[in-house]
Amino acid sequence: MNSSVIVFPGSNCDRDIAVALEKLKFKNKMVWHKDTDLPKSDLIVIPGGFSYGDYLRSGAIAGKSNILNEVIKAANDGCLVLGICNGFQILTETGLLKGVLLRNKNLKFLGKDIQVKVINTENKFCNKYEKDQVLELNIAHNEGNYFTSKEHLKKLENENLIPFKYCDKDGIINDESNLNGSLNNIAGIFNDKKNILGMMPHPERMVDQVISNQDGVNLFTSLLN
Amino acid sequence: MKITDIVVEKHGLKPDEYSKIKELLGREPNLLELGVFSAMWNEHCSYKSSRIHLKNLPTKGKNVIQGPGENAGIIDIGDDDAIVFKIESHNHPSYIEPYQGAATGVGGILRDVFTMGARPIALLNSIHFGSPNHSKTKSLLNGVVSGIGGYGNCIGIPTVAGETKFNSTYNENILVNAMAVGHVKKDKIFYSKAKGLNKSVVYVGSKTGRDGIHGASMASAEFDENSDDKKPTVQVGDPFTEKLLMEACLELMKDNSIISIQDMGAAGLTSSSVEMVSKGDLGIELQLDKVPCREENMTPYEMMLSESQERMLIILEDGKEKEAKKIFEKWDLDFAVIGKTTSTNNLTLKFKAETVGEIPIHALATKAPIYDRKWTKTKLPEKKVQIKDLKKIKLEDALLKILSSPNHSNKSWITDQFDQMVMTDTAQRSGSDAAIIRIHKKEKAIAVTVDSSANYCKAHPHTGGKQIVCENWRNLISVGAKPIAITNCLNFGNPENPKVMGEFAECLLGIKEACEFLDYPVVSGNVSLYNGTNKKNIHPTPVIGGIGLITNINNKINQYLKKDGNTILQIGKNFGQLSQSIFLEEIYSIIDGPPPEINLSNEKNNGLAILKLINDKLVSSVHDISSGGLILGLVEMTFKSNYGIKLVKPKNLSNLMEYYFSEDQGRYLVEVTPDNLEKVNKILNENNVYNEVIGMVQKNYFELADQFKIKTNDLYKTYNTWYNNFNGFIS
Numbered sequence: 001m002n003s004s005v006i007v008f009p010g011s012n013c014d015r016d017i018a019v020a021l022e023k024l025k026f027k028n029k030m031v032w033h034k035d036t037d038l039p040k041s042d043l044i045v046i047p048g049g050f051s052y053g054d055y056l057r058s059g060a061i062a063g064k065s066n067i068l069n070e071v072i073k074a075a076n077d078g079c080l081v082l083g084i085c086n087g088f089q090i091l092t093e094t095g096l097l098k099g100v101l102l103r104n105k106n107l108k109f110l111g112k113d114i115q116v117k118v119i120n121t122e123n124k125f126c127n128k129y130e131k132d133q134v135l136e137l138n139i140a141h142n143e144g145n146y147f148t149s150k151e152h153l154k155k156l157e158n159e160n161l162i163p164f165k166y167c168d169k170d171g172i173i174n175d176e177s178n179l180n181g182s183l184n185n186i187a188g189i190f191n192d193k194k195n196i197l198g199m200m201p202h203p204e205r206m207v208d209q210v211i212s213n214q215d216g217v218n219l220f221t222s223l224l225n
Numbered sequence: 226m227k228i229t230d231i232v233v234e235k236h237g238l239k240p241d242e243y244s245k246i247k248e249l250l251g252r253e254p255n256l257l258e259l260g261v262f263s264a265m266w267n268e269h270c271s272y273k274s275s276r277i278h279l280k281n282l283p284t285k286g287k288n289v290i291q292g293p294g295e296n297a298g299i300i301d302i303g304d305d306d307a308i309v310f311k312i313e314s315h316n317h318p319s320y321i322e323p324y325q326g327a328a329t330g331v332g333g334i335l336r337d338v339f340t341m342g343a344r345p346i347a348l349l350n351s352i353h354f355g356s357p358n359h360s361k362t363k364s365l366l367n368g369v370v371s372g373i374g375g376y377g378n379c380i381g382i383p384t385v386a387g388e389t390k391f392n393s394t395y396n397e398n399i400l401v402n403a404m405a406v407g408h409v410k411k412d413k414i415f416y417s418k419a420k421g422l423n424k425s426v427v428y429v430g431s432k433t434g435r436d437g438i439h440g441a442s443m444a445s446a447e448f449d450e451n452s453d454d455k456k457p458t459v460q461v462g463d464p465f466t467e468k469l470l471m472e473a474c475l476e477l478m479k480d481n482s483i484i485s486i487q488d489m490g491a492a493g494l495t496s497s498s499v500e501m502v503s504k505g506d507l508g509i510e511l512q513l514d515k516v517p518c519r520e521e522n523m524t525p526y527e528m529m530l531s532e533s534q535e536r537m538l539i540i541l542e543d544g545k546e547k548e549a550k551k552i553f554e555k556w557d558l559d560f561a562v563i564g565k566t567t568s569t570n571n572l573t574l575k576f577k578a579e580t581v582g583e584i585p586i587h588a589l590a591t592k593a594p595i596y597d598r599k600w601t602k603t604k605l606p607e608k609k610v611q612i613k614d615l616k617k618i619k620l621e622d623a624l625l626k627i628l629s630s631p632n633h634s635n636k637s638w639i640t641d642q643f644d645q646m647v648m649t650d651t652a653q654r655s656g657s658d659a660a661i662i663r664i665h666k667k668e669k670a671i672a673v674t675v676d677s678s679a680n681y682c683k684a685h686p687h688t689g690g691k692q693i694v695c696e697n698w699r700n701l702i703s704v705g706a707k708p709i710a711i712t713n714c715l716n717f718g719n720p721e722n723p724k725v726m727g728e729f730a731e732c733l734l735g736i737k738e739a740c741e742f743l744d745y746p747v748v749s750g751n752v753s754l755y756n757g758t759n760k761k762n763i764h765p766t767p768v769i770g771g772i773g774l775i776t777n778i779n780n781k782i783n784q785y786l787k788k789d790g791n792t793i794l795q796i797g798k799n800f801g802q803l804s805q806s807i808f809l810e811e812i813y814s815i816i817d818g819p820p821p822e823i824n825l826s827n828e829k830n831n832g833l834a835i836l837k838l839i840n841d842k843l844v845s846s847v848h849d850i851s852s853g854g855l856i857l858g859l860v861e862m863t864f865k866s867n868y869g870i871k872l873v874k875p876k877n878l879s880n881l882m883e884y885y886f887s888e889d890q891g892r893y894l895v896e897v898t899p900d901n902l903e904k905v906n907k908i909l910n911e912n913n914v915y916n917e918v919i920g921m922v923q924k925n926y927f928e929l930a931d932q933f934k935i936k937t938n939d940l941y942k943t944y945n946t947w948y949n950n951f952n953g954f955i956s
Binding site for chain 2: 009010012013015016019020048049050052053054055108109110111112138140142202204205208210211212
């Protein structure tokens with residue numbers, strides 16, 4: 001499978017995701033934000049970091065960059081797109097995903113391991129997980145507090161567009177495990193066609209037992225299925 | 226402007242220093258020249274009070290590639306890999322403006338590391354605040370922690386370890402020390418020494434503004450009631466630009482364009498240009514009109530003294546300007562040729578076709594004053610307090626009180642504000658004895674830790690100096706690393722006070738003795754003097770940052786209990802000495818007597834035996850015993866697991882408090898499976914390492930017969946109480 005990782009000035013998880021993709025047998029290319037051509041890709045990843053310093057608003061400037069026009073075109077043609085952390089923020093800025101990511105509810109940066117529950121496995125990204133499986137992933141963000149309109153939230157729930165929700169170690173979805181304050185404990189969402197996934201936790205940080213655990217592996221191997 | 230006595234004083238120069246300037250120049254300086262002298266001759270840049278003591282430190286060793294004197298120290302970790310690291314203080318700016326002060330402290334130390342060609346792989350910090358009840362502590366703490374996180378998180382270097390301490394000695398003068406660690410291939414190291422005549426001097430990075438003018442001079446004076454007026458001397462950080470600068474520099478370093486490179490840190494353009502040509506025995510001519518400026522009508526004086534962040538000075542090989550410029554433009558950074566190297570041995574400053582300043586380089590660098598300041602010895606204090614004379618307290622109550630104290634409770638509320646995992650090579654995060662960072666795509670790793678013990682250093686600087694080196698060494702051993710070298714950040718009060726100067730001299734003597742004995746050289750460091758306000762000096766607070774090597778990352782180990790039925794051994798002898806212990810301080814508010822004695826040969830013998838046990842895979846967990854003594858060490862092993870310990874009643878010492886809270890040095894706790902117990906005993910006995918059985922691992926409870934039985938979950942809750950209360954009113 002061919003993947004492309006978009007690199008903005010200020011991206012800082014670009015190397016991490018590239019390492020994970022290569023380890024899991026993707027043929028990966030790095031794409032600089034000023035480029036106007038996108039290599040042929042089955043998967044486009046927008047990595048975490050602080051694109052353009054996150055000045056103005058997280059992801060706002062990146063959402064208007066050259067290469068994003070190409071990403072939008074490819075996404076509309078059905079290419080798989082994964083936005084992680086800052087990548088999720090950028091996807092909401094472009095409108096490819098609806099809703100916004102507000103400041104965390106405690107107004108502090110959150111860098112820690114958390115649990116998410118796999119809510120929905122009938123999609124390209126999660127088919128190797130079990131439904132209701134509890135994953136331990138890592139978060140590292142200032143703005144991960146997902147918010148959207150009532151109508152959109154209802155649609156997300158009704159149409160199975162929420163793959164991951166924050167939960168506790170026993171898989172219970174409660175306020176205590178919702179550290180950033182997201183609506184309905186949302187940790188990630190799909191677009192209507194489920195070819196675009198935006199998520200705050202970092203699956204690429206959980207692919208190596210020596211460093212952490214391997215709970216992120218199946219997200220990538222699902223795509224190869 | 227006429228140079229009057231007042232102008233001289235405002236530049237932080239003493240009258241005799243000014244006379245020396247006139248003598249070296251053979252004339253009166255103009256204001257620009259005076260400013261340049263003040264930037265180079267202040268304590269922060271010249272080390273004028275500390276130099277004669279620093280030169281006694283051991284700085285060489287078989288793993289040392291570069292010792293002190295460069296942007297950072299470099300050690301060899303085998304194959305073609307080297308580690309570049311240094312610690313630096315940003316105390317004064319952080320007290321005036323905590324967020325920016327701490328953030329630019331991180332930015333500055335990162336530049337020191339990537340200037341040498343290394344990609345930074347880890348950040349650490351040692352931060353000291355006043356009493357939690359002091360009116361400024363909450364906002365300073367919040368500001369510093371968000372500043373450290375704000376910079377490191379954005380640039381994408383994991384902040385993996387550190388220490389946070391509270392003591393009223395820092396009420397008016399906090400300490401913010403930041404350490405950066407980088408990885409470089411041995412044949413790709415870059416130095417600051419200039420070489421060759423008529424080579425282009427290139428300015429890259431951010432534009433120069435009026436921020437931070439005289440920052441280094443400010444950091445070389447005590448605070449007084451007008452310290453808030455010094456806000457304009459604090460620099461403003463931009464981690465995004467630093468990220469671009471780092472990537473651009475590392476990209477340029479892939480080929481051979483760079484002759485030498487130096488970051489513009491303290492004293493900005495002045496010290497970077499002078500240091501480069503001073504090392505290369507050359508002169509330098511700068512065309513100040515060409516300096517990229519952020520503000521209009523900046524004067525040569527302002528340009529030379531600005532401490533605007535995220536700037537570098539590079540001396541390029543002939544004909545490389547075009548290629549180099551392309552790289553910096555790709556990263557949207559300024560690139561300007563602002564001068565050339567010369568044979569004059571002068572710093573020549575030109576502005577609008579006029580020479581506005583000309584100073585011999587040696588006058589600024591090698592001829593800077595050096596002082597052998599008066600110092601007095603600190604006598605070993607006598608022990609006055611006997612435990613039998615104190616009001617009795619239950620062991621359990623004392624333990625819970627210490628666990629819920631600011632200094633010994635959980636600090637994850639701080640480290641949760643840092644990205645510890647970016648770069649995905651952090652194999653052990655903060656909270657343990659040391660953090661572990663894998664060398665990218667390799668099987669080996671380094672362990673890193675920072676330590677300080679201001680109370681011990683205050684009580685007896687010589688012993689305290691030895692103790693911090695030993696504790697740092699022990700922390701690395703405890704995760705399975707072979708300690709290689711250290712960096713030190715020497716935070717002290719006013720060196721013009723003989724008592725303070727004595728604390729400095731004797732702490733250094735202790736550091737020297739321990740480093741020599743443990744073969745643990747000092748390869749970089751920083752001195753921060755004048756920490757105090759209105760003649761009140763802080764406790765002597767040297768901070769040691771250590772690096773150890775783990776050749777096979779699969780041999781790494783942590784402190785957390787692994788299985789019920791395993792035996793816990795105490796390694797090293799317990800003498801039950803309570804002087805200067807946390808127990809006396811927290812329970813009785815008593816600070817008394819000598820710090821625990823350091824026996825370097827036991828320290829080394831015990832440590833090397835532990836390392837052997839770890840490498841032979843004979844122990845399941847290891848933890849060092851430090852502040853809080855044996856019992857706190859044991860409790861810390863129960864966290865993050867479902868296991869507790871059933872303690873064996875001690876035989877030797879009659880007093881439980883002395884036994885469990887003593888901070889005698891050179892000790893470790895190890896967990897051993899029944900299968901390995903005999904082998905472990907054999908190795909310890911063969912190496913003459915004292916050990917005794919402390920208890921057995923059991924599920925869920927921490928207990929001592931006839932004394933207490935506590936659920937480990939409840940211990941962990943207690944460990945988090947202080948934060949929950951304190952956080953309640955800080956956020």
